[in-house]
Amino acid sequence: MSEYCLGIDLGGTTTKLGLFRKSGKLIEKWVIPTDSTDNGMHILLDITESINNKLDILGINQKELAGVGIGIPGPVKGGIVTTCVNLGWVNRDVKAELNNLLKLPIEVGNDANVAALGEMWQGSGKGSHNLVMITLGTGVGSGIVIDEKIVSGFFGAAGEIGHMPILHEETTYCACGKQGCLEQVSSATGIVNEMKKKLECTSNLSVLKNIDSLTAKDIFDAARSGDIMASQVIENAGYWLGTALASITSVLDPDVYVIGGGLSNAGDFFVDKVSKYYRQKVLHVCKKTMIKKAELGNDAGIYGAARMVL
Amino acid sequence: MSEYCLGIDLGGTTTKLGLFRKSGKLIEKWVIPTDSTDNGMHILLDITESINNKLDILGINQKELAGVGIGIPGPVKGGIVTTCVNLGWVNRDVKAELNNLLKLPIEVGNDANVAALGEMWQGSGKGSHNLVMITLGTGVGSGIVIDEKIVSGFFGAAGEIGHMPILHEETTYCACGKQGCLEQVSSATGIVNEMKKKLECTSNLSVLKNIDSLTAKDIFDAARSGDIMASQVIENAGYWLGTALASITSVLDPDVYVIGGGLSNAGDFFVDKVSKYYRQKVLHVCKKTMIKKAELGNDAGIYGAARMVL
Numbered sequence: 301m302s303e304y305c306l307g308i309d310l311g312g313t314t315t316k317l318g319l320f321r322k323s324g325k326l327i328e329k330w331v332i333p334t335d336s337t338d339n340g341m342h343i344l345l346d347i348t349e350s351i352n353n354k355l356d357i358l359g360i361n362q363k364e365l366a367g368v369g370i371g372i373p374g375p376v377k378g379g380i381v382t383t384c385v386n387l388g389w390v391n392r393d394v395k396a397e398l399n400n401l402l403k404l405p406i407e408v409g410n411d412a413n414v415a416a417l418g419e420m421w422q423g424s425g426k427g428s429h430n431l432v433m434i435t436l437g438t439g440v441g442s443g444i445v446i447d448e449k450i451v452s453g454f455f456g457a458a459g460e461i462g463h464m465p466i467l468h469e470e471t472t473y474c475a476c477g478k479q480g481c482l483e484q485v486s487s488a489t490g491i492v493n494e495m496k497k498k499l500e501c502t503s504n505l506s507v508l509k510n511i512d513s514l515t516a517k518d519i520f521d522a523a524r525s526g527d528i529m530a531s532q533v534i535e536n537a538g539y540w541l542g543t544a545l546a547s548i549t550s551v552l553d554p555d556v557y558v559i560g561g562g563l564s565n566a567g568d569f570f571v572d573k574v575s576k577y578y579r580q581k582v583l584h585v586c587k588k589t590m591i592k593k594a595e596l597g598n599d600a601g602i603y604g605a606a607r608m609v610l
Numbered sequence: 611m612s613e614y615c616l617g618i619d620l621g622g623t624t625t626k627l628g629l630f631r632k633s634g635k636l637i638e639k640w641v642i643p644t645d646s647t648d649n650g651m652h653i654l655l656d657i658t659e660s661i662n663n664k665l666d667i668l669g670i671n672q673k674e675l676a677g678v679g680i681g682i683p684g685p686v687k688g689g690i691v692t693t694c695v696n697l698g699w700v701n702r703d704v705k706a707e708l709n710n711l712l713k714l715p716i717e718v719g720n721d722a723n724v725a726a727l728g729e730m731w732q733g734s735g736k737g738s739h740n741l742v743m744i745t746l747g748t749g750v751g752s753g754i755v756i757d758e759k760i761v762s763g764f765f766g767a768a769g770e771i772g773h774m775p776i777l778h779e780e781t782t783y784c785a786c787g788k789q790g791c792l793e794q795v796s797s798a799t800g801i802v803n804e805m806k807k808k809l810e811c812t813s814n815l816s817v818l819k820n821i822d823s824l825t826a827k828d829i830f831d832a833a834r835s836g837d838i839m840a841s842q843v844i845e846n847a848g849y850w851l852g853t854a855l856a857s858i859t860s861v862l863d864p865d866v867y868v869i870g871g872g873l874s875n876a877g878d879f880f881v882d883k884v885s886k887y888y889r890q891k892v893l894h895v896c897k898k899t900m901i902k903k904a905e906l907g908n909d910a911g912i913y914g915a916a917r918m919v920l
Contacts, residue, residue, distance in 0.1 A: 430761075451757075454899065455898075458861065458863040459861070463860050464856075464861075478894075551861050552763060554764060586764075588765075589764065
């Protein structure tokens with residue numbers, strides 16, 4: 301019987317790989333560069349070679365592997381990647397190609413969804429069956445896991461909660477072309493833009509007035525040290541994200557929310573604000589939904605990818 | 611091999627039953643009264659007797675049944691009904707009790723969720739695997755089906771989209787105790803309340819000024835015949851419901867939305883408005899999501915209940 305499974309987190313510049321026991325124990329992880337030249341035609345061959353080498357070194361027979369899962373930074377449907385700009389891929393049947401190369405069961409998923417599955421398996425969502433993982437970075441992404449399976453959506457857009465229409469008075473445009481998307485206030489980019497708007501319209505003092513290229517981290521730091529305008533921007537970001545989670549609960553009522561991504565490094569400070577507004581806005585019976593920080597960090601992708609084949 | 615399945619839609623005053631071929635063909639449906647006296651202790655016995663009689667009459671052996679599904683007007687978790695005021699039930703293990711009486715596999719679900727499954731199986735969502743059914747009546751309810759299975763939620767609150775926090779400026783209270791819930795504008799009750807507010811604050815003419823006990827149907831009729839204020843109220847109800855569906859798509863991106871319940875009898879008039887605003891508010895890639903009227907009417911419950919056991 302197979303004892304191991306292997307997870308791959310394919311990124312635009314590096315590819316992370318992890319070999320796991322089926323119990324969820326990470327045996328070894330390693331990284332190889334992603335060669336996206338020639339429309340990314342070398343990527344799957346490089347991965348295959350790296351896996352075979354590693355198995356040789358560890359003295360593990362390929363037959364001991366239950367399969368290989370791979371997370372891709374783009375939309376995936378039925379194992380096929382329609383377009384992935386970072387990798388130069390168009391309509392690649394990754395499932396069939398990798399199966400052909402490795403002669404093993406292959407599962408393919410979108411990276412945000414795969415990370416959610418990883419947190420469910422061995423991260424802060426361990427023990428749950430229905431989980432929503434929010435990734436706060438340049439945008440607001442999410443991965444939805446229902447009944448321990450990833451939800452991809454009819455058009456591959458499930459979990460695109462950054463574009464939830466939530467700000468009904470917003471006049472500026474989101475990168476998606478719509479107005480009033482969640483990530484216009486609650487992403488790193490949104491927080492910076494909202495802060496800039498505030499700084500432009502006021503003569504009030506702020507420690508941020510003298511910073512040239514403002515980052516979300518600067519704003520969090522300023523808020524934490526008591527800057528009033530920065531505090532308002534962070535409070536607002538937490539308010540809208542908490543409201544969005546309350547909306548998601550009215551649809552899915554998940555076991556747990558897991559918050560990851562760069563902004564989650566602001567720690568309990570931000571997660572506490574999100575939780576506060578969530579509890580104000582959600583149906584009474586759901587006030588105790590757990591909202592936790594992600595635990596696996598950058599490894600969530602390899603964990604989730606490996607979990608897909610079990 | 612079993613050839614049939616049976617679905618029960620248990621209501622506060624009547625219980626509908628339907629015998630189906632496993633292919634989905636309805637063989638016979640019938641109705642018995644629901645006896646909710648003595649804390650509803652006779653209900654499951656009455657159902658058992660009625661099923662056994664019907665099978666006798668039709669000359670069908672119980673062994674030919676794959677199982678019996680039942681939809682309940684209240685929250686259900688793991689086959690157990692925690693509280694159902696209409697039936698007088700508290701903590702009834704319906705799955706175990708009915709299995710004991712009928713000696714057949716039993717599945718139990720909440721009625722709104724079960725109706726969604728019915729529409730997926732043999733209604734306007736036929737052929738889909740992921741579906742959201744919206745029920746527009748006194749409130750705004752929904753049933754969520756993912757991967758052909760009902761999503762109930764951790765606290766049994768999945769699909770409670772009537773309480774999605776969507777009106778951020780609302781000052782009046784929803785029956786749930788919160789402010790700004792979807793059903794405050796888009797349910798029959800919400801439409802009547804919004805109309806009354808408008809009529810109180812204006813000296814403008816409206817055909818509705820002289821109606822004593824205003825109903826949602828009166829308002830729809832007035833809107834259809836060109837009454838300006840009624841049209842505004844209906845437009846507003848459609849705007850917020852369309853926006854809510856766009857939010858749901860950012861989470862689940864379902865194959866199809868099915869709209870049922872009393873208000874859906876307003877026909878394409880209202881569904882067209884909801885669709886219009888949905889397409890304005892949703893992520894570009896999802897503009898073509900199907901939004902359809904429900905087809906099974908009051909039979910959705912027996913269809914979905916029967917489908918649960920397949």
